[in-house]
Amino acid sequence: MPAKWHKYSYSAQLEERRAYVTVIVFVIVLLVAFNVVNANLVTIYSIRSDAMEPTLASHDAVVTTPLYNPRETERDGLSLFLPSSRGDLVVLSPAYYDPPSFPARLFRAFVSFVTFQRVRPFQEGEFPGEKPTIRRLLAYPGDSLYMKDYTLYIRPSGSAHYLTEYELTDVSYDVTLDPLPDGWGDDLPFSASFGEITLGEDEYFVLCDNRRVTSDARVWGPVPSSRIRGKAVLRYWPFAGFGTL
Numbered sequence: 238m239p240a241k242w243h244k245y246s247y248s249a250q251l252e253e254r255r256a257y258v259t260v261i262v263f264v265i266v267l268l269v270a271f272n273v274v275n276a277n278l279v280t281i282y283s284i285r286s287d288a289m290e291p292t293l294a295s296h297d298a299v300v301t302t303p304l305y306n307p308r309e310t311e312r313d314g315l316s317l318f319l320p321s322s323r324g325d326l327v328v329l330s331p332a333y334y335d336p337p338s339f340p341a342r343l344f345r346a347f348v349s350f351v352t353f354q355r356v357r358p359f360q361e362g363e364f365p366g367e368k369p370t371i372r373r374l375l376a377y378p379g380d381s382l383y384m385k386d387y388t389l390y391i392r393p394s395g396s397a398h399y400l401t402e403y404e405l406t407d408v409s410y411d412v413t414l415d416p417l418p419d420g421w422g423d424d425l426p427f428s429a430s431f432g433e434i435t436l437g438e439d440e441y442f443v444l445c446d447n448r449r450v451t452s453d454a455r456v457w458g459p460v461p462s463s464r465i466r467g468k469a470v471l472r473y474w475p476f477a478g479f480g481t482l
Contacts, residue, residue, distance in 0.1 A: 278302060280467065282328065282369065288445040288452055289371055290413050292326070292482070298474035299371070299482065301328050305468040307374065307441055319468055323391075324406030325374045326469040326482050327443065329460060371469055372453055373410070375402050376442035383433040384455070387414050387448040415449035427451050441465065 284297040293299065306318040307327070376382050379394030389402040403409075414429075423430040429448070436442060440459035445452065454460065469482050 278304065280328075282371065282469070284371070285368075286370075286450075286452075288447050288450045289326070289373075290447045291411050292373075292446045293371065293469075293472065296474075297472055297478065299326075299469045300471040300473060301371075301467045301469045303467040305465070307377075307462050307465045310377070319470075321374070321468075322407045323375055323377075323402070324408040324410065326371050327374045327465050328467040328469065329370045329372060329443065330464050330466045331368055331370075332457070332464070369466070370452070372443035373446060374441060374443050374465070375406070376436055376459075378436050378438050378440050380442070381433055381435045382442060384429070384431045387412065387429045389442075389444065410446060413447040413449060427455075431455065 280301050280303065282299050282301055284293050284295055284299065287295050302319065304318050305321065305325075305327070307321045309318055310321050375389055376391050377394065381392040381399075383390050383399075390399045391402060391405055392399045393405070417429055421428060436459055439461050441462065442454045442459050444454060471481055472478050
């Protein structure tokens with residue numbers, strides 16, 4: 238508590254005001270820096286579903302970067318963007334989401350910053366299609382593909398032969414399977430197979446690793462590049478699973 242004589246000293250009052258202003262400016266600078274980094278360099282997501290098991294479990298936390306371009310499949314000279322490859326874990330923007338107003342976004346950024354992202358008001362909804370999702374990118378525009386027994390077969394654009402997703406991807410991963418009931422044919426919904434399709438211009442095919450969950454391109458259809466907002470690069474929680482993705 239300041240000494241009583243402070244209220245009679247103009248210089249002491251001025252010094253206190255400067256200290257308050259310094260703290261306020263410091264917090265504002267930190268908030269702006271946090272939002273610049275969060276929007277342009279790295280973003281943290283907490284997984285809230287089992288759609289990507291066994292790769293990512295519910296309550297895992299990952300670091301993603303928006304510096305990712307699905308159209309850029311190889312590095313061409315100097316580029317700020319990470320090149321895209323089959324098997325990448327990509328962040329998809331919500332299909333049905335009405336973004337909050339600028340004041341609401343600013344308030345959310347401030348609360349998120351001071352609570353270390355534990356509280357995020359005006360966040361995307363909790364229903365399917367209203368929040369970002371992470372899925373595995375497996376096929377690009379011009380590819381032909383079909384699924385048999387939960388395995389995706391892909392004929393890359395310009396190729397004459399089909400190969401499995403595991404043969405074409407640059408990363409190793411496992412998928413979670415669930416045998417279908419007896420008599421569940423390929424013509425029924427949510428089956429383990431579908432017929433051949435060819436992706437059009439700006440169409441990308443993404444799948445869950447947990448193939449029992451059908452909240453992916455099997456139901457939505459291919460997604461455009463505009464919905465691919467980044468790539469998951471690192472899991473930092475739990476610490477036992479810390480590592481690149």
